[in-house]
Structures are given as C-alpha cells and as structure tokens.
Amino acid sequence: MFKNLTIGQHYPVDSPVHELDPRVKIIMTFIFIISLFVIDSFFPYLFVIAFLGIAITTSKVPVKFVLKGLRPILMIIAFTFIINLLMTPGRIIFELGFIKITEEGLKQAGFMAIRLTLLIMGTSLLTLTTSPIILTDGIESLLNPYKRFGLPAHELAMMMTIALRFIPTLMEETEKIMKAQKSRGADFESGNIINRAKNLVPLLVPLFISAFRRADELAMAMEARCYRGGENRTRMRQLKINSRDYVASLIFVVYLAAIIITKIW
Amino acid sequence: MSIKAENIKYIYSEGTPFRTVALDDVNVEIKEGDFVGIIGHTGSGKSTFIQMLNGLELPTEGKIIVDGTVVGEDKKKLRAIRQMVGLVFQYPEYQLFEETVAKDVAFGPMNLNLPQAEIDKRVKESLELVGFNYDKIKDASPFDMSGGQKRRVAIAGVLAMKPNYLILDEPTAGLDPAGRNEIFAQIKKLHDKSGVTVVLVSHSMEDIAKIANRVIVLYKGKIHMQGTPKEIYSNAEELKKIGLGIPQIAEIANELRKKGFHIKSDVITVEEAKVEILKELRRRKNV
Numbered sequence: 001m002f003k004n005l006t007i008g009q010h011y012p013v014d015s016p017v018h019e020l021d022p023r024v025k026i027i028m029t030f031i032f033i034i035s036l037f038v039i040d041s042f043f044p045y046l047f048v049i050a051f052l053g054i055a056i057t058t059s060k061v062p063v064k065f066v067l068k069g070l071r072p073i074l075m076i077i078a079f080t081f082i083i084n085l086l087m088t089p090g091r092i093i094f095e096l097g098f099i100k101i102t103e104e105g106l107k108q109a110g111f112m113a114i115r116l117t118l119l120i121m122g123t124s125l126l127t128l129t130t131s132p133i134i135l136t137d138g139i140e141s142l143l144n145p146y147k148r149f150g151l152p153a154h155e156l157a158m159m160m161t162i163a164l165r166f167i168p169t170l171m172e173e174t175e176k177i178m179k180a181q182k183s184r185g186a187d188f189e190s191g192n193i194i195n196r197a198k199n200l201v202p203l204l205v206p207l208f209i210s211a212f213r214r215a216d217e218l219a220m221a222m223e224a225r226c227y228r229g230g231e232n233r234t235r236m237r238q239l240k241i242n243s244r245d246y247v248a249s250l251i252f253v254v255y256l257a258a259i260i261i262t263k264i265w
Numbered sequence: 266m267s268i269k270a271e272n273i274k275y276i277y278s279e280g281t282p283f284r285t286v287a288l289d290d291v292n293v294e295i296k297e298g299d300f301v302g303i304i305g306h307t308g309s310g311k312s313t314f315i316q317m318l319n320g321l322e323l324p325t326e327g328k329i330i331v332d333g334t335v336v337g338e339d340k341k342k343l344r345a346i347r348q349m350v351g352l353v354f355q356y357p358e359y360q361l362f363e364e365t366v367a368k369d370v371a372f373g374p375m376n377l378n379l380p381q382a383e384i385d386k387r388v389k390e391s392l393e394l395v396g397f398n399y400d401k402i403k404d405a406s407p408f409d410m411s412g413g414q415k416r417r418v419a420i421a422g423v424l425a426m427k428p429n430y431l432i433l434d435e436p437t438a439g440l441d442p443a444g445r446n447e448i449f450a451q452i453k454k455l456h457d458k459s460g461v462t463v464v465l466v467s468h469s470m471e472d473i474a475k476i477a478n479r480v481i482v483l484y485k486g487k488i489h490m491q492g493t494p495k496e497i498y499s500n501a502e503e504l505k506k507i508g509l510g511i512p513q514i515a516e517i518a519n520e521l522r523k524k525g526f527h528i529k530s531d532v533i534t535v536e537e538a539k540v541e542i543l544k545e546l547r548r549r550k551n552v
Contacts, residue, residue, distance in 0.1 A: 173359075179321045180360040183352040184422060185344055185376030202372065205362035209408070 011128045016244060017059035018129045022138025024245045028252050029126045035259050036115045036122075044262040048118055051255040052125070061128050069124035070117060077116045084109035132164040134237070141239055154230025162218070170211060177206045266332050268295040268318055268350065268430060268462075274326035275313055275486075287313045288324070288486045295430065295464060300456050302477030302494070303466045304509060310486040311466050312355075315432050318464070319350040332429075348377055351428030355435045357419030358412065366392070366410075366418050367403035373426040384425075391424035394459075395451055413444035417451075424455075431455070432464040437472070449476060470512045474498060474533040482509065495531040514538045 012018075017025075039045060056066055070077075090104030127135070140157030147153050178188060181202045188199055275288040288310045295301055305311050316322040317329050320336045320343045329336040331346050354360070363369035367388050374384040389399045395417040407418050420436065433452065437445040453476050456463045467473050473480055473494065480497045482490040484507045490497055497504070498511045501519060510516070511533075518532040518541065527548070528541045 176354065177360055179316065180352075180354045180357065181372075182321060183319060183347055183354070184360075184373035184426065185347055186372075187344075187376070202360075202362045206359055210359055 010131045011061045011065055012131070013060045015058060015060040015129070016248075017055060017125070019244060020129075020248055021239055021241050021245045022130050022134050023142055023239060024241065024248060025126055025130060026135075026138050026142060028248070029123055031252075031256070032122050033119055035256065036119055038263060039115075039259060040111070041262070042110070042114075044259050045114055045118070047255060047258045047262070051251075052118065052121055054251070055125055056121075059125060059129050061125070065128060066121050066124050069120050069128075073116070073120055077113055080116065081109045081113045084112050133161060136160045136164070137235075137237065137239060152230075154233070158230075166211075166214070169214070170207070173210055174203065174207055177203055177210075266297040266429070268332075269293070269330040270314075270317070270327070271330065272327035273314070273317065273324045273329070275310070275317070275322070276325045279325070286486055291327075291483075291486075291488055293481060293488070293491075295462060297429070297462050298460060299462050299464075300476060300478045301462075301464045302473035302480045303464065303483060304468070304470070304473055304480065305483035305489075306508060309483040311483055312434060314483070315352065315434055315464065315466060318430070318432055319347045319352045321352070344376070348426050349428055350430045350432065351423040351426050353420050353423050353431070353433045353436060355438055356416075357423075357436075358407075358415035360419060360422075361407040361415060364406060365404050366397075366407050369407055369418060370422045370425050373422055377426065387425045387427065388421075391421040392418075394424055394455060395421045396447065397421070413440050413447070416440065416444075416448070420448075420451075428461065430462045430464065432466075434466045435468065436465070437467070437469070445472075452476070470498070470510055471514075474512045474515070482507075494533055498533045499531050 036048065039048070056063060085101060085105045085108075086099065088102055088105035088108045090102035092100050093103050093106070094101040130138070136157045139160070140153050143151060143153035143156065182188070186199060186202055188196070188203070190196075191199065270291055270293040273288050273291040274286070277283065277285045277287055291310075291314065303311050303314070313322060317324055317336070318331070320329075323337040331350055334342055334346065336346055337343070361369050363372065370388045370391060371384050374387050379387070388403075392399050392402060397417065407415055410418065416436070420433075423431070431452075436452065437448050440448065449472060452463060452465070455461050456476075465473070465477060477494055480490075480492060480494050481488060482497060482504070489507060490500065490503065498515050501511045501515070504511055511519075514535050514537075515533050518528050518538055519530075521542070522528050522530065526542075526545050528545055529537075532538045532541055
C-alpha cells in the first residue's frame with residue numbers, strides 16, 4: 001500500500017516546469033521569496049500573482065494541489081494576521097474595549113497574509129514539480145563551491161537522499177510493528193496523553209532497532225560497492241542548463257524588473 | 266466454534282488510481298481443531314486474509330465470524346477477538362522491545378489485565394511450550410539471542426494470550442533447516458497436545474504436506490483450490506499452471522510412476538514414499 005506513496009508532495013507529470021534544471025528552480029524560488037518581502041505596496045503583488053499564475057499553468061499541476069500546501073499553515077497565517085492587526089500602533093480606525101485596530105495594522109496584517117500565502121504557493125510549486133532526489137542533486141551542486149571552506153556538500157546531499165528513500169520503508173515498518181503489537185492487545189488509540197506516550201514504547205523500541213539495523217546494512221552494502229564519498233564520483237544524471245532554463249530565467253528577470261521598477265517609483 | 270469467512274472482498278485504495286482488489290469472494294470455514302495450511306504467491310492476498318481473522322483489517326464486503334461474533338461490528342470486542350485469535354507475523358522477532366524475555370512475553374497478558382500470578386504462570390508456560398528452560402532464559406535480554414531463539418520468544422509472546430486459534434505467517438522464513446524443523450515440531454506439538462486450531466501460511470509445499478490436514482490455495486485474491494493435502498497435491502498440473510509446485514517427493518513419485526513403477530498417486534511425504542518404493546522393489550524382486 002505504501003509503495004505508491006509519494007514522498008513530500010511531488011506531482012509527477014511532464015511539463016516544462018518539471019524539466020527545468022533544479023538549480024535554476026531553487027535559485028528562482030529563493031529570489032522569489034526575497035522579492036515578496038521587498039514589496040511594500042499592494043499593486044506589485046499583481047505581478048507576483050500573474051507570475052505565479054503563469055508558472056502554475058505551465059507546470060500542469062492542478063491549482064487545488066498548490067493550495068493544499070496552504071492548509072497546514074492556515075493557522076499560522078491567521079495568527080500573524082491577528083497579531084499584526086492588533087499590535088501595530090498608528091491611527092485608530094476601530095475601537096472596542098481594549099481592542100484597537102489601526103490603519104497601519106490593517107495594512108501590515110494584509111501584507112503578511114498575502115506574503116505568507118504567496119510564499120507557500122511558490123515554494124510548494126518547487127517541491128511539486130521537482131522529485132526529492134533531483135532536488136537534492138540540485139542542492140548538492142549549488143553547495144559544491146563551498147566545499148573549499150570545508151562544507152561536506154556531497155555527504156549532506158547523500159544523507160538527504162537516504163533519509164527520503166527510507167521514509168516509505170520506515171512507514172511500512174511502523175505499520176507492521178503496530179499491527180503486531182495490536183495483535184498482542186496493545187492499544188494505540190485510547191487513553192490520556194501520558195498513557196498514550198507510554199503505549200508508544202512497544203512501537204518505538206523495535207522501530208529504532210530496525211532503523212539502526214537498516215542503517216548498518218546499508219552502510220555495509222554501500223562499502224561493498226566501493227562507496228567512498230564524493231571524491232571523483234561521477235553521476236548518472238548530469239545536471240545541464242539548456243535553452244528551456246534560459247527562457248525561464250528570462251521570464252523571471254522580467255518579473256523582477258517589474259517589481260523593482262514599481263519599487264523605485 | 267469456528268472462524269467463518271463469508272463472501273470476503275477487500276479493496277485497497279478505493280477511489281484512487283491505485284485501486285486493487287486484494288481478495289474477492291473468499292469463503293472459508295476454519296473449524297476447531299483444524300490444522301489449515303494456506304499457500305499462494307506473494308500478492309495472492311494471504312497476508313491480508315489472515316490479518317482480517319483478528320480484526321487488524323476489516324473486509325470491504327462480507328463478514329468474518331469468530332465463534333459467533335462478527336469481527337469489527339463492535340470495536341470494544343476487538344481485544345477479546347485478538348486474544349482468541351493469536352496472530353504471529355512474519356519475522357515476529359522484530360516486535361520484541363522489552364529488556365528481558367519474561368517481560369516481553371508478559372506484554373500480551375498484561376494488556377488483558379490479568380492478575381500478576383496468572384501472568385507469571387502464562388509466561389512460564391508459553392516459554393516452556395516453545396522449548397525454553399524458563400529459569401535460564403527469563404532474565405536474558407531478547408536482543409542478545411540468536412534469530413531462531415528470538416523468534417521462539419516472539420511466538421511465546423502470542424501463546425501467552427492463550428489463543429484458541431493460532432495463525433502463523435511464514436513462521437520459518439529465514440531460519441536454517443534445524444531451526445525450521447524445531448519450530449514446526451513445536452507447532453505440531455501445540456496443535457496435538459493443547460488442541461489449538463492452527464492456520465499456517467507457508468511457501469513450502471513440503472511443510473504444508475507434512476503437517477496440515479486441510480490446504481487452501483489462494484491465487485490472485487481468490488480461493489483456487491481447497492481440500493486435504495492429498496487432494497490438492499494430486500492435482501500437480503493445476504498447481505503448476507498457477508506457478509506453485511508440489512512437494513519434491515511427490516514429484517519424484519510421479520516420475521517413477523511414469524517410468525512404470527507401481528506407486529500410489531497420492532504420495533506426499535518422504536515417509537510414505539519410502540514405504541511405497543520398498544513395497545514396489547520387493548514386488549519386483551519376487552516377480
């Protein structure tokens with residue numbers, strides 16, 4: 001059942017956005033986030049929405065999926081909205097008891113809500129259109145220049161890849177152990193918090209042991225195939241920048257220019 | 266008293282592109298005292314089926330009835346059903362978690378809220394049932410033991426619940442021949458002496474032939490054949506068609522028969538074959 005589980009939220013279809021070089025996508029996302037916080041009036045957000053709209057349409061990912069990424073942080077958005085609304089000093093436009101809403105507060109709160117929403121949508125688009133493995137490849141390649149300063153780029157990426165690879169395995173294992181303990185009358189669903197935490201011991205101990213055992217076996221299997229870290233290692237999937245990436249970058253530069261021009265005005 | 270499966274259907278991931286029918290129209294009755302062997306390929310629905318017998322999975326359609334109680338109808342009765350129907354998973358040693366063997370075996374009875382004296386008694390009994398010397402083993406850490414020993418501890422952990430039905434999923438997977446024979450001997454002893462009904466899932470035709478009195482062949486989620494081992498294995502062609510075999514010794518007996526030796530057609534164990542071959546040799550000598 002877990003074999004079909006998609007890790008993270010990668011949405012596997014063929015689209016120009018999916019095929020972009022992961023490095024280009026990561027850098028674009030990074031600058032995109034910065035651009036969101038540079039903007040300080042409502043008008044330029046139209047550019048952001050337009051850009052995001054184009055990106056989502058070309059990615060062939062249903063908007064529903066992109067919006068789904070918002071659900072877990074809806075609370076955070078609401079919370080920052082309310083805090084900003086109530087805590088910003090300025091010209092009071094509404095007052096009820098100790099609640100004071102200011103014009104500046106309303107503005108600030110609106111900005112924060114829009115920024116967070118767009119931020120999540122933008123970053124979701126990155127993970128939706130890039131498989132975790134390719135994403136780590138991109139991160140490794142981007143971190144490579146820092147090797148000179150002692151940053152273990154390859155090792156970090158390998159660790160991430162392995163961790164991602166084992167998420168479904170460990171989930172399967174969890175389910176199996178849970179069922180085995182349930183067969184012995186264990187109860188994971190009822191009781192108060194303390195009891196529930198206690199009831200997790202029969203699940204967590206075997207899970208940790210098996211995780212360590214797997215790690216051991218994997219290390220052995222990798223060594224048996226002469227794995228020695230990143231030095232002189234070639235890769236099966238070479239990252240290459242091609243015309244598609246230039247086109248995407250160009251569109252992105254136009255977007256940035258639009259933002260900057262409205263900012264200077 | 267029996268476990269009845271009525272028109273069981275099980276569908277994974279209904280309503281998604283991954284929808285699979287794991288079991289379809291399965292009707293089985295496991296009577297008290299039976300020793301049932303279930304064979305089938307990976308993906309034939311064996312594991313899903315046995316997990317239904319103690320309510321870990323509920324059928325999409327149809328009912329499982331354990332001693333008159335419909336499984337899953339009343340969630341409060343699930344624990345009682347899991348006590349009655351003991352399920353030993355594949356590689357059960359991976360479920361061990363306590364510091365000592367005795368504590369681990371006590372986990373099941375403790376969940377049943379039994380008095381301490383009863384728990385201790387059961388722990389001792391079940392450890393001895395799987396061939397341990399209780400006083401020697403009780404304070405050992407399960408993690409210092411060998412694979413076969415760990416597995417016996419895990420089986421004892423299920424036996425301590427005193428189930429009327431014992432279901433084992435590939436209990437000998439990954440064990441050496443000595444460990445395998447030991448586990449099978451103990452299961453057989455348990456069935457014969459304590460009258461526990463046993464359901465055994467196995468790949469090994471030999472093992473099933475040796476100890477089961479009824480065999481169920483699952484193929485692509487459906488019951489393909491059902492009957493005594495002799496009935497099932499005399500149908501070698503049919504079994505081969507679905508990619509399963511018959512015990513090696515039955516194969517040898519068949520080949521000998523083709524070469525003109527007079528050997529019964531329902532030989533399925535080495536012991537029977539020996540008797541038959543000697544009989545035939547003596548007959549030939551006398552001719």
